[in-house]
Amino acid sequence: MDLFLQQLTNGLAVGSIYALIALGYTMVYGVLKLINFAHGDLFAIGAYLGLTLLTTFGLSQYLGPMGVVIVLAVMVMGLVAVVGAVLERVAYRPLRQAHRLSAVVSAMGASIFFQNALMLVYGARYKVYPHDILPKNAVSIMGFEIPLVRLLVLLTSVLMMVALYLFIQKTRIGTAIRAAAIDQRAAKLMGINVDRVIMIVFLIGPALGGVAGLMVGLYYGQINFTMGWMYGLKAFTAAILGGIGNIPGAMVGGLLLGVIEAMGAAYISIAWKDAITFMVLIAILIVRPTGLLGERVADKV
Amino acid sequence: MKKMSVFMLVLMIGLLGAGSALADDPVRIGLMAPLTGAWASEGQDMKQIVELLAESLNAAGGINGRKVQVITADDGGDPRTAALAAQRLSTQKIVAVIGTYGSAVTEASQGIYDEMDIIQVANGSTAIRLSEKGLKHFLRTCPRDDEQGLVAYQTLKDGGYKSIGILHDNSSYAKGLADEAKTLLDKDGANIVFFEALTPKQNDYTAILTRMRASNPDVVFFTGYYGEAGLLLRQKMEMNWPVPFIGGDATNNPDLVKIAGNAAAKGFRFLSPPVPQDLDTPEAKAFMESYRGKYNGEPGSVWAVLAGDGFRVVAKAIEATGSEDPGKIVAYLKNELKDFPGLTGPISFDAKGDRVGDLYRLYEVDAGGKFVLLP
Amino acid sequence: MKDVRPVIYAVFCGALLLAPFFLNAYWVDVLNNVGLYAILGLSLNIILGHAGLFHMGHAAFYAMGAYTTAIINTSYQIPVLWLMPLSGLVAGVAALVIARPIIHLRGDYLLIVTIGLVEIVRIALINNVFGITGGSNGIFGISRPELFGFRIRRPEHFFFLIWGFAAITVFLFHRLENSRFGRALNYLREDDVAAEGSGINTAHYKLIAFVVGAVWAGMAGNIFAAKMTIIAPESFNFWESVIMFMIVLLGGRGSIPGVILGAFLIVGLPELFRQFATARMLVFGAIMVAMMIFRTEGILPPRPRRYPAAVADGGGDGP
Known part of the structure; x- marks a missing residue:
C-alpha cells in the first residue's frame, strides 16, 4: 500500500507538468482548432530562457527561493508569450483560411526550426540548472515524505488552471475567446476583434508552456534541446485524454496520464510503460470518443 | 510545375558542385557523425576533435608532406540517413572514414564502404557482430560489449x-x-x-x-x-x-x-577506457593543451575522443606505409601497429579489426565532483 | 489554355529515367530514398488525402512489412521479393484488425490514436516481442533481392526496382482515384454525413482505404528491408510517420504529382542542405513553414474533378 501511494505521488508530480503544458495546447486548440505541434518546443524555449535569465542576472543573490521562482516565472512567461505571438503571426495567420492540416505542416516546420535553433544557440549538450535554487527538503504529509518542489509544481499547475478557468469564464476577454471558439465569423459580426483574441490566446498558451519549461528546469535540473518533442507529445495525449479544448479536461488528462505511466511502470513493465499508456488511451477513446470530460469545441471538425 | 523544374535545376547544380571538387593533393579522410538528431552532442564533439587533430597535423606538416582534408557527413543518428551519408562519402575519393557512433547506424553503412574499398574505423559502435562478418576494411577503436x-x-x-x-x-x-x-x-x-x-x-x-x-x-x-x-x-x-x-x-x-x-x-x-585528461603521455598532454586552447573546456564523452584516436591511427598508417592502398593500410593497422600511444591508452588491433588490450579502468566520483581513477 | 501538364510529366519521367546514367551513386541513392517515400506517401495519400482520415501512424504498417520480410527471409531464406505480397498482407490484416474499432473516431482523436499505434509498435519491436524482432539490434543479414536471376545490389539497380514499383503504384492509384471507390472516398472526406445520407457506407469505405494504404506501406517496407539489409526499430519511429504525413500535405492532399513532389522536397531538401552542416535541419524547418505560407493548400493540389459528358465512366471497379 505504501508503495502504491508512493507511486501515486510520483505519477501526480509528472502529471502536473503534463497538465501545465496541456493547458496551452488545449487553449490554442479551442479557438483555432489547430494542433500546435510547436507547443512542445515553446516549452523547451521556456526552459532554456529560464536558465539564461537565472545565470545572467544572478537572481539568487538578491532574492529568496520563492522570489527567484516568481520573478523568473514572470519573465519567462513574458518572453515565451512574445515568441508564441510571433509564431502565430508568421506561421499560422497566413494559413487561417486554409485547410486545417496545412497549418499542422507549418507547425511541424516551426517545431523543427525551434528545436534546431536551440541546438545552434545553446549547443547540443545537456544544460543544467544550478542546484541551489530550490530547497531540497521534504515535507511530511500523513506520514509521507514529499519533496517540497513537487508540491510547488503541483500547486503551480492547479493555480494556473484555476486562474485560466476564471479568466475564460469571468472576464470580458474570456467571453470574447469563448465566442471566437464557437464561431469566429459570428464573433466578428458581434464586433469582436478575432485577430486580437487569437493573439491573446497565443500569448497565454505559450506563456503556460514556457512556465512549464521553467518548472522542469528547476525541478529536474537537466534540459535538452529535444525535450520539447517528448513533452509535447505527452501533453497532446493528455489534452486529448481529457477532451481537447476543455480546460479542466487538460488538467485531469495530464494528471491521469502521469498516474497511468507511474502505475504502468510500477505494476506491469517499465520498458513497456509508454506502450501501456497509449493502450489505455486508445481504450478510453474507444469507449468515450471525445475524451473523458468531452470536448468543448462547438464547431464540427 | 515551374517549381518542379526549378527544383530539378537546383538538384543539377548541387550535383555539379559535388562532382567538381578537386581530388589531387590532400589526403582525404571522411568523418561520419550524428551532427543533428538525438545524438547531436556526440557527433558535434566528434567533429570538433577530429578537426582539431587534422589542424594540428597539418600545422606540423601533414602526412609525409601532404595536407589532410577531413570531409564530414551527417548521419543523423539514423540508419537510413547513414546509408545516404556513406554513399555520399564514398563518392568523394576518401581513403578512410572515421565513425560512427550507434551500432545500427554503423551497420547500415558497413556494406557500402566495404564495396567501395574504403576503410572504416568506428568509434562508438560496440555491438559484437559488427566485426564478426569478416569485412576486410572494418576496424574500431572502441572495445566490444x-x-x-x-x-x-x-x-x-x-x-x-x-x-x-x-x-x-x-x-x-x-x-x-x-x-x-x-x-x-x-x-x-x-x-x-x-x-x-x-x-x-x-x-x-x-x-x-x-x-x-x-x-x-x-x-x-x-x-x-x-x-x-x-x-x-x-x-x-x-x-x-x-x-x-x-x-x-x-x-x-x-x-x-x-x-x-x-x-x-x-x-x-x-x-x-581512460580519457586524455588522465593520461600522462606526451600525446595526451599535447592534445589536452590544444583542445583547451581552442574550445575552452574538457572533451565531453570518451566516444568522441575515440573518434580522434581513429583519425590518428589512420594518419599514422598512411604515413608509415606511404600509401593510400586500403589493403596495405589495414594490414599495417592489424599486424604492425602495436601499442600506438592513443588518447585513450595504447592501441593495437586484432585480425578482426577489434581493439585489443586491457583497456578498462574503474573510476569513482569524489566529493568535489572529479573523476578519480581507482587503482 | 492548352494543358501543358502531360508534357511536363513526360519530361520529368524521361529525366528521371536517365538520371542513374549521369548521377553518381550518392545522388542515385537520394533518388531511391525519394522514390521509396513517394511510394509511402502515395499509400498514405489514399487514407489521408482521399478519405480524409488523420492518420499519423503509417510507419507502423511500413514497419510490419519490413519486419515480416526480414524475419522470414533470415529464418527461412525465402527470396526477398517473393515476400512482398506477404508483407503487404500482414500489414493489411493488422490494419483491418486495428482500424475497425477506431475508424469512427474524428479528426484529432484519430490522430493521437494512430500516433499511439506507431509508438506501441516501436516499443514492441524494441522489447523483442515474441522473441523474433531482435530488440533494439534489429534484424541484420537480410539478403539482396533477385529479379529474373539478376541480383539487385547497387544503388543504380535499386533505382529501377524502386521507381518501377513507384510507376506501378502511380498507375494503380490513378485508376483507383477515378473509380467509383475514389469518388466515394472524396465524397465522404468532404462531408461524411451527407455521404452517409446518399447511401455510401462510410465506415466500410474508410476501412478499405485504410487497409489499401497499409498493404502498400507494407510492400514498401519489403523494399526498404531489401535495400538496407538491416532494419532496426529506430527506422520506424514516430518521426517517420511525421515525414510521410508532411509529404502528403506539403505536396497537396489527394494529388499524385503533389505527393511525388512532396517526397522530392521532404527527402531531397535535407540532402541539398548538407552544406549547412549542423544548421541544415533549421533551414529545412524554415523552408517548410515558408512553403506552406505561400501555397496554403499544398504545392500541387489536385485539380477539381471534371466529368466530360462524352466520356462515360464504365462504372469503375468499386463494389
Missing part, C-alpha cells in the same frame, strides 16, 4: 554484492552490455533481483527507482548514458536511497556530475 561485460562482471563479483540490480535503456549498446554482464553473472549463480529498461530522455525516473528499491538490490549496474545516469543519481538522493550505482562507459562524461550535483554523484563508479 563482451569485453566490457566481462570487466563489469569482474567488478560486480569483486564487490561481493549479494543482490544485483541491472538497468539499461533498451538502446542496442546498453542492452548489449547489460545482457553480457547478466549472462556471466547468471553462470556464477549471482542473485540478479532486477533487470529492466528505462525509457531514455524522460526526466522523471522516480517510478522506476521506487520499484527498483522495492526489490532491494545491494548495487545497481546502469549500462545507459550519462544524462539518465545523472538524473537517476539525483532522484535517488532525493528519495534518500543510499544504494551504490555502477555505470558503463557511456556515463563517462563530466556533464553527469553537473546534472546530478556533487552530493548525489559522490561515490558513483563507472568503467571506462
Whole structure:
C-alpha cells in the first residue's frame, strides 16, 4: 500500500507538468482548432530562457527561493508569450483560411526550426540548472515524505488552471475567446476583434508552456534541446485524454496520464510503460470518443 | 510545375558542385557523425576533435608532406540517413572514414564502404557482430560489449554484492552490455533481483527507482548514458536511497556530475577506457593543451575522443606505409601497429579489426565532483 | 489554355529515367530514398488525402512489412521479393484488425490514436516481442533481392526496382482515384454525413482505404528491408510517420504529382542542405513553414474533378 501511494505521488508530480503544458495546447486548440505541434518546443524555449535569465542576472543573490521562482516565472512567461505571438503571426495567420492540416505542416516546420535553433544557440549538450535554487527538503504529509518542489509544481499547475478557468469564464476577454471558439465569423459580426483574441490566446498558451519549461528546469535540473518533442507529445495525449479544448479536461488528462505511466511502470513493465499508456488511451477513446470530460469545441471538425 | 523544374535545376547544380571538387593533393579522410538528431552532442564533439587533430597535423606538416582534408557527413543518428551519408562519402575519393557512433547506424553503412574499398574505423559502435562478418576494411577503436561485460562482471563479483540490480535503456549498446554482464553473472549463480529498461530522455525516473528499491538490490549496474545516469543519481538522493550505482562507459562524461550535483554523484563508479585528461603521455598532454586552447573546456564523452584516436591511427598508417592502398593500410593497422600511444591508452588491433588490450579502468566520483581513477 | 501538364510529366519521367546514367551513386541513392517515400506517401495519400482520415501512424504498417520480410527471409531464406505480397498482407490484416474499432473516431482523436499505434509498435519491436524482432539490434543479414536471376545490389539497380514499383503504384492509384471507390472516398472526406445520407457506407469505405494504404506501406517496407539489409526499430519511429504525413500535405492532399513532389522536397531538401552542416535541419524547418505560407493548400493540389459528358465512366471497379 505504501508503495502504491508512493507511486501515486510520483505519477501526480509528472502529471502536473503534463497538465501545465496541456493547458496551452488545449487553449490554442479551442479557438483555432489547430494542433500546435510547436507547443512542445515553446516549452523547451521556456526552459532554456529560464536558465539564461537565472545565470545572467544572478537572481539568487538578491532574492529568496520563492522570489527567484516568481520573478523568473514572470519573465519567462513574458518572453515565451512574445515568441508564441510571433509564431502565430508568421506561421499560422497566413494559413487561417486554409485547410486545417496545412497549418499542422507549418507547425511541424516551426517545431523543427525551434528545436534546431536551440541546438545552434545553446549547443547540443545537456544544460543544467544550478542546484541551489530550490530547497531540497521534504515535507511530511500523513506520514509521507514529499519533496517540497513537487508540491510547488503541483500547486503551480492547479493555480494556473484555476486562474485560466476564471479568466475564460469571468472576464470580458474570456467571453470574447469563448465566442471566437464557437464561431469566429459570428464573433466578428458581434464586433469582436478575432485577430486580437487569437493573439491573446497565443500569448497565454505559450506563456503556460514556457512556465512549464521553467518548472522542469528547476525541478529536474537537466534540459535538452529535444525535450520539447517528448513533452509535447505527452501533453497532446493528455489534452486529448481529457477532451481537447476543455480546460479542466487538460488538467485531469495530464494528471491521469502521469498516474497511468507511474502505475504502468510500477505494476506491469517499465520498458513497456509508454506502450501501456497509449493502450489505455486508445481504450478510453474507444469507449468515450471525445475524451473523458468531452470536448468543448462547438464547431464540427 | 515551374517549381518542379526549378527544383530539378537546383538538384543539377548541387550535383555539379559535388562532382567538381578537386581530388589531387590532400589526403582525404571522411568523418561520419550524428551532427543533428538525438545524438547531436556526440557527433558535434566528434567533429570538433577530429578537426582539431587534422589542424594540428597539418600545422606540423601533414602526412609525409601532404595536407589532410577531413570531409564530414551527417548521419543523423539514423540508419537510413547513414546509408545516404556513406554513399555520399564514398563518392568523394576518401581513403578512410572515421565513425560512427550507434551500432545500427554503423551497420547500415558497413556494406557500402566495404564495396567501395574504403576503410572504416568506428568509434562508438560496440555491438559484437559488427566485426564478426569478416569485412576486410572494418576496424574500431572502441572495445566490444563482451569485453566490457566481462570487466563489469569482474567488478560486480569483486564487490561481493549479494543482490544485483541491472538497468539499461533498451538502446542496442546498453542492452548489449547489460545482457553480457547478466549472462556471466547468471553462470556464477549471482542473485540478479532486477533487470529492466528505462525509457531514455524522460526526466522523471522516480517510478522506476521506487520499484527498483522495492526489490532491494545491494548495487545497481546502469549500462545507459550519462544524462539518465545523472538524473537517476539525483532522484535517488532525493528519495534518500543510499544504494551504490555502477555505470558503463557511456556515463563517462563530466556533464553527469553537473546534472546530478556533487552530493548525489559522490561515490558513483563507472568503467571506462581512460580519457586524455588522465593520461600522462606526451600525446595526451599535447592534445589536452590544444583542445583547451581552442574550445575552452574538457572533451565531453570518451566516444568522441575515440573518434580522434581513429583519425590518428589512420594518419599514422598512411604515413608509415606511404600509401593510400586500403589493403596495405589495414594490414599495417592489424599486424604492425602495436601499442600506438592513443588518447585513450595504447592501441593495437586484432585480425578482426577489434581493439585489443586491457583497456578498462574503474573510476569513482569524489566529493568535489572529479573523476578519480581507482587503482 | 492548352494543358501543358502531360508534357511536363513526360519530361520529368524521361529525366528521371536517365538520371542513374549521369548521377553518381550518392545522388542515385537520394533518388531511391525519394522514390521509396513517394511510394509511402502515395499509400498514405489514399487514407489521408482521399478519405480524409488523420492518420499519423503509417510507419507502423511500413514497419510490419519490413519486419515480416526480414524475419522470414533470415529464418527461412525465402527470396526477398517473393515476400512482398506477404508483407503487404500482414500489414493489411493488422490494419483491418486495428482500424475497425477506431475508424469512427474524428479528426484529432484519430490522430493521437494512430500516433499511439506507431509508438506501441516501436516499443514492441524494441522489447523483442515474441522473441523474433531482435530488440533494439534489429534484424541484420537480410539478403539482396533477385529479379529474373539478376541480383539487385547497387544503388543504380535499386533505382529501377524502386521507381518501377513507384510507376506501378502511380498507375494503380490513378485508376483507383477515378473509380467509383475514389469518388466515394472524396465524397465522404468532404462531408461524411451527407455521404452517409446518399447511401455510401462510410465506415466500410474508410476501412478499405485504410487497409489499401497499409498493404502498400507494407510492400514498401519489403523494399526498404531489401535495400538496407538491416532494419532496426529506430527506422520506424514516430518521426517517420511525421515525414510521410508532411509529404502528403506539403505536396497537396489527394494529388499524385503533389505527393511525388512532396517526397522530392521532404527527402531531397535535407540532402541539398548538407552544406549547412549542423544548421541544415533549421533551414529545412524554415523552408517548410515558408512553403506552406505561400501555397496554403499544398504545392500541387489536385485539380477539381471534371466529368466530360462524352466520356462515360464504365462504372469503375468499386463494389
